[in-house]
Amino acid sequence: MGDLGVLPDHLAPHTAAVDALGELIIGGMRVSELVRQYGSPLFIYDENHLRTRMREATEGFGGGRVIYASKAFPSVAMARLISEEGLWWDAASQGELEAGLRGGVQPKRVILHGNNKSFDELRMAIDAKVGRIVVDSFDEIDRLDYLGGSASVWLRITPGIEAHTHAYVRTGQQDSKFGFNLANGDAHRAIARVKASSHLMLSGLHCHIGSQVFALGSFRDAIDVMVTLAKDEGVEELCIGGGFGVGYLRDERVPTIGEWTSWLREAFVAHGMRDQQTFIEPGRAIVAAAAVTVYTVGVIKEIPGVRTYVAVDGGMSDNPRPVLYGSGYEAFTSSRLFDPHDMTVALVGKHCESGDVLVREARLPTDLQVGELVMTPVTGAYGYAMGSNYNKLPRPAVVLVGHGQARLIARRETIDDLFRLEVDG
Ligand SMILES: Cc1ncc(COP(=O)(O)O)c(C=O)c1O
Numbered sequence: 451m452g453d454l455g456v457l458p459d460h461l462a463p464h465t466a467a468v469d470a471l472g473e474l475i476i477g478g479m480r481v482s483e484l485v486r487q488y489g490s491p492l493f494i495y496d497e498n499h500l501r502t503r504m505r506e507a508t509e510g511f512g513g514g515r516v517i518y519a520s521k522a523f524p525s526v527a528m529a530r531l532i533s534e535e536g537l538w539w540d541a542a543s544q545g546e547l548e549a550g551l552r553g554g555v556q557p558k559r560v561i562l563h564g565n566n567k568s569f570d571e572l573r574m575a576i577d578a579k580v581g582r583i584v585v586d587s588f589d590e591i592d593r594l595d596y597l598g599g600s601a602s603v604w605l606r607i608t609p610g611i612e613a614h615t616h617a618y619v620r621t622g623q624q625d626s627k628f629g630f631n632l633a634n635g636d637a638h639r640a641i642a643r644v645k646a647s648s649h650l651m652l653s654g655l656h657c658h659i660g661s662q663v664f665a666l667g668s669f670r671d672a673i674d675v676m677v678t679l680a681k682d683e684g685v686e687e688l689c690i691g692g693g694f695g696v697g698y699l700r701d702e703r704v705p706t707i708g709e710w711t712s713w714l715r716e717a718f719v720a721h722g723m724r725d726q727q728t729f730i731e732p733g734r735a736i737v738a739a740a741a742v743t744v745y746t747v748g749v750i751k752e753i754p755g756v757r758t759y760v761a762v763d764g765g766m767s768d769n770p771r772p773v774l775y776g777s778g779y780e781a782f783t784s785s786r787l788f789d790p791h792d793m794t795v796a797l798v799g800k801h802c803e804s805g806d807v808l809v810r811e812a813r814l815p816t817d818l819q820v821g822e823l824v825m826t827p828v829t830g831a832y833g834y835a836m837g838s839n840y841n842k843l844p845r846p847a848v849v850l851v852g853h854g855q856a857r858l859i860a861r862r863e864t865i866d867d868l869f870r871l872e873v874d875g
């Protein structure tokens with residue numbers, strides 16, 4: 451990576467480069483050229499970045515298995531990369547399961563999650579012979595008994611670890627809708643039930659303490675608790691979930707996925723676990739920084755002495771994270787990254803809500819013009835995946851770039867697409 455001007459290296463996709471005029475190039479493609487061809491707003495994913503993260507994760511984790519948590523970006527194109535790089539695929543619904551299978555992930559490398567799996571989802575997983583079903587509740591055991599097919603299962607345990615992250619994405623504490631509670635004995639009761647089953651094979655235990663977690667200590671605590679339980683119960687495999695935090699802001703420097711995975715491996719090894727027994731499920735740490743979202747500025751409204759609003763052609767429908775969790779992002783002009791970005795503005799979307807703010811205090815050039823391209827980096831995880839059609843906005847297109855070429859992996863929605871579900875009354 452050369453000089454990226456005002457764009458910090460740690461927020462840029464791997465192949466990012468800036469030409470002499472200050473324009474951003476990703477995967478050998480000029481961002482303005484991509485927008486000219488595919489329209490705005492546009493998600494641009496860097497293929498090299500994705501593959502590098504997958505390799506760092508698998509190398510750091512030794513011979514343990516890395517399962518990509520597909521909820522972060524569950525596309526067929528992503529599933530192809532996952533299967534080519536030898537990772538596994540975590541699906542939390544029939545749709546995510548279908549995406550993995552359509553992308554060529556071998557069924558034995560698919561894990562099915564969900565705190566309320568339907569009969570159809572369970573039936574599909576059994577018929578497809580997925581690698582593991584992660585059983586989450588007693589009602590689910592009843593459903594599996596009713597269906598009767600044979601399956602290799604893990605039990606999802608809530609180990610009672612309070613991860614330090616946003617309450618909405620904390621999942622390992624006692625008070626959780628997920629999994630079997632360890633402290634009140636449910637975990638042991640579930641283990642006994644599955645062990646006694648003639649058609650379910652208990653191959654492992656699972657826990658996931660939360661998302662965007664930075665404290666290695668929380669993962670170490672989870673490993674301590676779960677290894678003890680697995681050894682007491684004579685269970686072979688252990689998955690410690692995902693949730694490894696990433697940096698979204700200029701000053702936010704965080705461990706790489708290679709560091710995360712090698713630390714976790716060390717923690718497992720310290721407990722005498724063999725690589726083949728161990729699994730992790732990162733989503734965000736693989737995809738987040740691989741993508742940027744590019745928007746076009748439509749309105750610049752200055753309220754002297756109050757604030758300047760810069761409105762773009764997307765917003766909470768392509769990135770609901772700021773509204774949902776108060777998440778922070780940065781913004782940059784993608785065509786003049788050598789210019790100082792010293793005007794503080796609110797970067798807002800085009801939705802009919804005052805809360806539709808993408809970046810509360812974005813720094814952009816003082817002479818920013820209507821029609822310029824502004825991009826927000828680190829939007830590869832839980833952006834497109836959690837997008838909506840609010841205000842009947844069509845979803846943006848998604849391109850995958852590399853080696854001077856772009857591949858459209860999700861076309862832009864059309865106005866007609868927006869009415870495909872409506873029944874004309
Ligand atoms: C069961 C499970 N595994 C893995 C993940 C991946 O999380 P992240 O994208 O934060 O790595 C999640 C989401 O938090 C999850 O619910």
Ligand SMILES: N[C@@H](CCCC[NH3+])C(=O)O
Pocket residue numbers: 521619661662771775831832836
């Ligand atoms: N959607 C959350 C992460 C949820 C993780 C899924 N268990 C986010 O955007 O940060």
